Amino acid sequence: MSQKPIIRTIHHLSCSGGSVVSKCIGAMPNTQIVSEIHPLRLRYDFIPFDPLQTFLTQTKLKNDINLIKKIFLRRLLSVHDLAQQLNLNVVLRDDTHRLFKTK
Numbered sequence: 001m002s003q004k005p006i007i008r009t010i011h012h013l014s015c016s017g018g019s020v021v022s023k024c025i026g027a028m029p030n031t032q033i034v035s036e037i038h039p040l041r042l043r044y045d046f047i048p049f050d051p052l053q054t055f056l057t058q059t060k061l062k063n064d065i066n067l068i069k070k071i072f073l074r075r076l077l078s079v080h081d082l083a084q085q086l087n088l089n090v091v092l093r094d095d096t097h098r099l100f101k102t103k
Helices: 018-026 051-057 065-086
Strands: 007-010 031-037 089-094
Touching: 007 018, 007 065, 018 031, 018 089, 051 065, 065 089
Parallel strands: 007 089, 031 089
Antiparallel strands: none
């Protein structure tokens, strides 16, 4: 049987205890939680470590959903590769509350 780490996800509604559950999962041996993940959420902040994101947010490419999804997938694969090197299990905690708008 392979010992390769698998990327898992946790989904929950806002204010439903997801932070506590995520902390419990993150306390498990060889487990890393990566929180607030959303493939279509580009930040417009200054992020000097990420020139690609800065470039996207400053150009019309920020509206190219297919390109953004491809970049997101490549980044997830990079996380998976690093997790394998470190023998870690990765759990992605998504950012679902951004999908709901309040008036």
